[in-house]
Amino acid sequence: MDFSNRFIKSELNRTIQVGLLALALVIGWFWLLHDAGLNLGDEGYLWHNAQRILEGNVPIRDFRSYDPGRYYWSAIWLAWLGPGLLSLRISLAAFQFLGLFAGIFAIRRVVRSWWALLLSGMIILLWMYPRHKVFEISLAMIAVLIATRLIEKPTARMHVIAGILVGLSAFFARNFGVYFGISFLAIIFFLENTPNWQQKIVNCGVWILGVLIGYSPMIFMWVFIPDFFRDFLDSVVRLFTPYTKFQPLPVPWPWTMSGVLQQPQLWASFFLGLSYFWLYSFYFLGFLIICRYKHRCVPLFSAAILVGIPLLHHASGRADFPHFSQSIYPALAGLLTGYPLIDNVRWGKSWRWTGIAILSMLFLLLTQSSNEIYSGIEKTKIILNRPSYFVSYLLMEGNTIWxxxxxxxxxxxxxxxxxxxxxxxxxxxxxxxxxxxxxxxxxxxxxxxxxxxxxxxxxxxxxxxxxxxxxxxxxxxxxxxxxxxxxxxxxxxxxxxxxxxxxxxxxxxxxxxxxxxxxxxxxxx
Incomplete structure (x- = not known):
């Protein structure tokens, strides 16, 4: 009993420590960037639609939108703090904290050094781009953590929690609900070490119950908001017509580009294509490892691969830097866990140097492509009273942004x-x-x-x-x-x-x- 109490206390302390680390990183990043830059497209779209909810409008029915979860989350904060841009960014930082906490907590299962965790958290934070898409990025981090726990302990409780995540994810982004649904079904039927198929079917039924619980906000809207279900179905049908909001963009594979060294403006596209090649290769090799070793694989590695593979559809459908960054966390988790991919098999220095090389390539992509890295550099110049390309602008709401x-x-x-x-x-x-x-x-x-x-x-x-x-x-x-x-x-x-x-x-x-x-x-x- 005394040992059990000490174990629970130790786990609680580690959870609090990870939470404080994630909170410190998010607060620091928010302090630097809360008043820097403004994306008039997607970020403005989120800000506008959250304000529409404050006016009593309903997403999808009264204005074109993505799935409602992100707008209601933002609108709650805007109702509390005011309808301004700073309030919106506080709401995004709050969701970012949830994702970063889950992301670091998952890696904590393999990485024991707090310095390594700090570095991992900073790397993950830099890839939480763009900030107005923090919902997708954070949900992927939470999915990897819950998938890891499900592989470790496939209890009824964990199946319900996994289902709730899938349902809630669909309320924020229906495609991510589908992606995570595929991932968890693969875990239930392919990876779980359950004695027979009858038990797998029972586990799947419990998981489906969780999905319904998680998706209950949307079901509530279907039932109680007039005309919403009709318009929701129209939005689904529209995905398969020429009038969808989705605009495809092909992957810039490195071998399709010529004269890169002579054209610096193509470097970002070249590194992006190289990063896509690494991402596909990583998941392909990871899946082969899982098929070969299955239950001997480290649970976090298996979870990262099975959550990440469906996300390739999101990353590649519109192959630009923001969509790549929204899908990269599972691969980063697999990379940052280091070298214990398989129990009792450590791949030592070769994995470590491979990881350093890949992270260096990804960092080059960040510096070439991330508007928030650019904003952070310019805002730092302002703080240090150095010449900057940023100037102050006074919003009608009374806040000044750079x-x-x-x-x-x-x-x-x-x-x-x-x-x-x-x-x-x-x-x-x-x-x-x-x-x-x-x-x-x-x-x-x-x-x-x-x-x-x-x-x-x-x-x-x-x-x-x-x-x-x-x-x-x-x-x-x-x-x-x-x-x-x-x-x-x-x-x-x-x-x-x-x-x-x-x-x-x-x-x-x-x-x-x-x-x-x-x-x-x-x-x-």
Missing amino acids: LPQGQAEYISGLEECLKADMIPGINIFIAPYDTGLYPVWQTTSPIWDAFPIHKASKAEEEMEIEQLKAHQVQWALISDMPLDDIQERRFSVSHPLIWQYLLEKFKPVNCQALSAKQWLFRAKP
Whole structure:
């Protein structure tokens, strides 16, 4: 009994220590970056949609959105702290803490040195990019931890917890719910050391019960919010039509690129393609190791491989740096655990030096691609009173943020062009990229889709034209630059009816802040 109490106390102490380490890292990173940079696209989209919830709107039904969980999480914090950008970033930091705690706690099962844990935590933190996608990254970290525990102790309780995670993940991002569902089913039927198939089926049933519990917030919305279930089904069907919000981007494999050494602007793409090659190779070899040694594999390594393999779909469907970083944690966990991949088999220096080489390559990718690394460097210069490319910008909400000089001049220049009506709540339509200008100017999108980067159907365009008329929109800011340099992804091509409506009912306004292929329109009298 005394031994049991000491063990529980020791485990509790280690949990608290890991929690404090994760908290210190998140607070430090937040302190550095809380007022640095602003992504007017995806981060602005999250900020705008969280504010829509505060107005009583429902995601998917009243405005186009991803799955509701992320918006309700953010809206809770905005309701408590205020609707500003700082409140949004506090909500993201809170979720980031949950993920980082799980990520470090999982690695703690293999890595005993606190200095090594600190270094591992810092590496993981740098890869929690972009900050507005911290939900996907954190959920992957939690999934690896729970998968590890399930492999170690396949009890009924752990199956319920694993199911709850899958259901909750689907409430935040349905694709991650599917990915984790595949991973846990693989663990239940392929990896668990259970005596017979009847027991595996029982375990699966208990796991499904957990899934229903975790997904209960969405089920509640289906049942009690009018028309929500219909619109949810429409959003699922839309995924399999040309009108999906998903825009694919192929992997830049290294062997498809030529003249890289002579073209520095291609280095980031080259390192990205090299990193994808490593990621695929790591999971392929890891899966072979699991098939060969199965129950002898270290549980964390097995969990990392089985959680990571389905995430390759997310990483590769739109093969850019943000999607790669959202999917990399399981591989990092497998790499950072060091060399005990198989019980009683340590791969020694060869694994260690291989890990150092891979981490060095990934760090080069970070320095070439991460806007937050860039923001952190520039913010550090400001703190040290050194010359910086960042300048201060005062938001309407009263907070000051630091932006790249070009971005600050762009927003200020637009405000100068709009000065006749530049008040909070300005009646403007913005498409498709700069959604963040809505909350910056304390207004909301007049149409259902605040981030219209997808190809719209005729019915959707006609509906949104009626919404523009109903809101009596006075201004329109349109970026007609092609997404991914693909001409079919220009706004004038993806939304031809709205584009024609703007040309007929609005007149162009000269504005020096605009770049090529940007238009500022004002409604005709």
